[in-house]
Structures are given as structure tokens and as C-alpha cells.
Amino acid sequence: MKTCYRLLLVDDHTLIRKGLRLLMASWEGFEVVGEASNGQEAIELALELRPNIVLMDIYMPRMNGLEATRRLKALLPEVKVVILTVADDDEAFRAALEVGAEGYLLKTVEPQHLYYLLQEVARGEVPLAAALTKKILPQLKATEKSDPLSPREKEVLTLVAQGLSNREIAGRLFLSENTVKNHLRSILEKLQTKNRQQAVHYALQQGLVKLKE
Template sequence: MTSLLIVDDHPVVRDGLRGMFAGSAEFEVLGEAADGVEAVRLAAELRPDVVLMDLRMPGGDGVTAIRALKASGSTSRVLVLTTFDTDTDVLPAIEAGATGYLLKDTPREELFRAVRSAARGEAALSPAVAGRLMGQLRREPAAEPLSQRELEVLGLVATGHSNREAARVLFISEATVKTHLLHIYAKLGVNDRAAAVGEAFTRGLLKP
């Protein structure tokens, strides 16, 4: 059973989500929070597997709460569930440490799948959000070189490390590894890990 903490400043939304998850034997809702500050407190107390996090909330926004959770060493995965998919919302949430990012019009079964994926530490992005994120990253200058950290991530990927293993070696979060990979794809003009490694060897960024 996957345990949840629901964070949203609208009581109707919290009630709807609680009812949705309560109808499945797979999930247990441990609590609810109306803002980011309360979310951080309850996450420390309840230790849910997944925190369903809204972003724009009075009294404590979601991105600040995500950063606070990561800084505190929380093992709870954060799955953003929001109405907003603008550039100023998506990337800061991912960089702060969110495992996934969904919009509130996501169908019930897709939301359930995303929560399961988040609980396993796997990325869960709605198609619209993934497209916007890639579009934003691709607007970076094509000639921009890879940073030292990006080269380290790419080197580990080239030797067969998973995102989780790379995160452990570099002492960073798995979400940060994913963000570095997205930057790498954009800078190299590729779409996946294998292509990134191949392009890096072609450019001499990695040595056999």
C-alpha cells in the first residue's frame, strides 16, 4: 500500500483527491495540508511515500516546500499536481527535487500510475509538461558546453549506471540527475540516454 499526503489550499480539491484514493485498496491517505509550511511539518510527522503537492498556495508555496523537504532529508517523493504548466512553474519544481509533475486534469488511472511510479522514485511527467520542459531546455544556446557536473553524470550513464546509482555516487538527488540529463540532451541535440552517450563520444567529450 502506498501512503499519501495531499497538499492543496482548496478544501474541495483535497476532498476530491482523498475520496478518489480512498476508493482504491492500493493507497492510504495519511493526511492533508493547506499550504507548503504545513506540508513540510506533516511530511516529517507522517512520513508518507508520496506527497501530492500543489504549487501556488498562500501561506507557503509548493516549490519552497519541495526544497525544504529535500533539505530535511525527507525520503517522501514529491509529485506535483497543479493547474499550471508554465515555464516559470515546471522547471523550478523539477530542479527543487520533484519526482513528477502532473496537471489537475490528469485522468484518474494516469494519476494512480504516476503515484505508483513516484513511490518507486521514477519520473512521472504529463505529456504537456514534458514537451514544455524539453522546449524550454532546447532554447539554451546550442554551443553551450557541458558543465563539469553534467560530464560526470554522462560519464556514469555511459558506464551503465542508472539514475539512482548516479545520484548515489554523486551525492545528489535522483531528480537532480534527471534535470542534468535533460540539460545534456538539449545541449547535445538528442532525445535519449543512448544518443547522448554516442554524441559525447563523437565529440570527444567522453573517452572509450
């Protein structure tokens, strides 16, 4: 029997929600189990319905999608949140990843592409809007020349070097466990290392992080 992933749609526009529900009705492996019109309602429904994936808009009344994602990941860390928005600015993009979203997609995405991207999310991958990654990548490369790791990434890697688990790091830094995983994924990519042990060894060798005496 094939796995069927439960979807919760969150958008303050009824037309968008109904359109997505109609579109997804024919998707194999996915089932829309609920709809919410704001962030607060999304959290309440997620606690009740326990979806596998939440498709979340950003700009909504009562509670925006970023704050809703932050709270939802704290309450239900196993639920995967994908931002689906018109916001194509890098500030919102970075904020979404910081609060623990597993993906960031623009509403201009083609329906069939959305289907494939949600399959990636179900497999544990992190799909991102191509237009935004292309815009942000040069900025990252420019900063990486002098110091590849952000202050937060250094904090995470320092705690890894001290032997803390992802869950312990999340508790120490007041982050979701998924956000810690995102930081570690970014660290491995920036340092071009295969695992956390290699990353720690390289960072200590290069003086990027230091262990307290």
C-alpha cells in the same frame, strides 16, 4: 502482503483535498495519511507522518509548493513529491524539476490516469504532464543542435568525470540528490548513452566538458 504507499495531500483548497481523499479511499495500494493547506504545514506533517509520496500544489499561502518541495527533499530525500497544479506554463514545470519533484501533473488529469501515474512514481518513474512536454520538447531540440547540455548539466557531468558520487555532487552543487539524478537522466537521454561512464566518454570526446588540469 502488498505494499501500501502512504500519501500526504497538500493543497490550500479544502474541497480539492477532501475530493482527492474520497477518490483515493478506494485505491488499492495507497493510503492518505494526512492533509496540509500550505507548504510550511506540509513539511511539518511530512516530518511527523513520513509519507512515501506527497501530492503538492504550487500556489499556496505561507510557503508555495516549489519552495516546500525544495526544503522537503533536503530534509527527507526518500520522500517522492509529485506536483499537482493548474499551472501549465513551462517556467513552473522547469522549476518543479529543478527543486527535485518526481512528477508534474495538471489538475485536469483523469482520476484513473492519476492512479496509474502515482503507481509509476511508486516504482521510481517520473510522470510529466503530456501537454507541457510536447510544448517544451521542440525548444529543447532547438537548443540541442548547437550544444545539447545545459550549464548545470555540464557541471554535473564534469563532477561525474572526476569520480564523484551523486551524493557528493549534490553536496558540491547545493542540490538534492534526486535533482542530481534528474540531471543525469536528462544527460543520458540527450547524449543517447546508456550509463554515466558512456556519457562522460562521449562528452569528453566531443569537448562538451573538460577536466581541469
